[in-house]
Amino acid sequence: MYGKCGVLEDARRVFDEMHERNAVTWNSMIFGYAQNGCNEEAIDMFLEMRLDDFEPTDVTLLSLLSASANVGAVEEGKQGHGIAVSYGFELDKIMGSSILNFYTKVGLIEDAELVFSRMLERDEVTWNLLISGYVRLLQVEKALDTCRLMRLENLRFDSVTLASILAICSHTKNTMLGKEAHCFCVRNNLDSDVVVASNIVDMYGKCERIGDARRVFDSAVNTNTVFWNTMLTAYVENGKIGEALRLFYEMQLESVPQDVTAWNAVILGCVRNGDLDEARYLFSRMQSADIPANLTTLTSLVSGLLRNSSCDDLVQKIQESGLRSNIISIISTLCNNGMDRASLQDVKAIYGFVLRHDL
Known part of the structure; x- marks a missing residue:
């Protein structure tokens, strides 16, 4: 008990x-x-x-x-x-x-x-497990071949199968297969499943078909925070920061709970767009809303500061923003994600400054 x-x-x-x-x-x-x-x-x-x-x-x-x-x-x-x-x-x-x-x-x-x-x-569960295993390892052809074999066994694709197929389409940017999968979902009423609908939106976003992604989003009956975040991320990944911000504020108007993923998406979008003031404003709003920042949030901010600030100014802003307890992890993440030589020199300078000032 x-x-x-x-x-x-x-x-x-x-x-x-x-x-x-x-x-x-x-x-x-x-x-x-x-x-x-x-x-x-x-x-x-x-x-x-x-x-x-x-x-x-x-x-x-x-x-x-x-x-x-x-x-x-x-x-x-x-x-x-x-x-x-x-x-x-x-x-x-x-x-x-x-x-x-x-x-x-x-x-x-x-x-x-x-x-x-x-x-x-074997049933749909066992076949789906093997297919998802192939997808996880990006073994696309094996995953698709297993889907074909599953159909030959007269087993129906369910929402889990379609999630795997849509993930393949997202990774390979295979719009044609993605559209076929989408049509299958509609014909079999699988698109009413919010997880499947999220995967369809993600697929269109990854394939740079943002209009199709938005149409799926607007036609959805069942939604949740993850579904909204998927559309938000699709906008950011396609450089549509204005639309992302409008959707972000629409979430608030519709009383959709905003988690760290939603805040990270718009902060990253602003950083990529060069709008550092808006990114810092959103970060302060995030803190006011008692949403704990994670390494993704902080790395996005620091990468933006790194491009737009001197070393001393950057460290001052890090102190003001409450990021200093995470700065070593952030620096490691930035280095591991690959940077140009000039940025890497700045990171080394920041690291030296951190050590000298015991931050």
């Missing part, structure tokens, strides 16, 4: 005070941690369970595989797979899907293919 309610500290306290434990109590803790996103703790509990000589059940392994997939714990996930094989669980559809999900998420696509080939029963 405690684990399912998310009160994990209370659950752990009760667990630690138990004189006798069994597989059910161990599974309750491991499952509770995994369900509440405490993946490292779920894995640690599994290892403790093994040290305590308790045999894992299918529930244990499903939780372990999920946690391992989420944090990229390759060895622990492989251990779970090995146990599933030795216990004869691997060929079960649910267990097989969980193993497949693990391998695709950690990028071991050849292992995923092997698991997929051994599964006795």
Whole structure:
């Protein structure tokens, strides 16, 4: 009960005070941690369970595989797979899907293919897992070939399949395939799913068809913050900062919650447009709205300041803006993202100034 309610500290306290434990109590803790996103703790509990000589059940392994997939714990996930094989669980559809999900998420696509080939029963979920694994690794042809094979098996594309296909179109800027996917969504009423609609808007934005993106946006029935952010980002990526700002303020008029992603989009747009004063104004508004800035926000601001300020002026503005606690991380990000030689010299000068003034 405690684990399912998310009160994990209370659950752990009760667990630690138990004189006798069994597989059910161990599974309750491991499952509770995994369900509440405490993946490292779920894995640690599994290892403790093994040290305590308790045999894992299918529930244990499903939780372990999920946690391992989420944090990229390759060895622990492989251990779970090995146990599933030795216990004869691997060929079960649910267990097989969980193993497949693990391998695709950690990028071991050849292992995923092997698991997929051994599964006795496959459905839309298992096919989608393999397709999404290919998409994640940008193996476009394999993803499309798997979509074709899925259709030959008389399985229907669902919203997850279409999200993968649209992601391929976004990456390759394949407008023709994107339009076909969009038409399929309309014919099958999949565009009413806000996740699919967001992917369609993103696809048109990436393909530089901003008018089509806006038409999809305007015709949507179901919307959320992510959907609005997708349109906002499409405007920024296509250099339409005026439209992005209008949409941003429209979000406020429509009482759509604005998260850090929305603020980052317009701040970055202003920086790219050379309107540093507007970017700084938006940053101050963001702080007033109690939206915590993240590294993306700060890097965007500093890159703009870097192009438009002297070194001393930049550091002064960094101090005024409350960015100095993050300046080393920001400098690292700027360097890693690639800069021209002149900008790199400025970054080195800033770094020296930071060290000299103990910022």
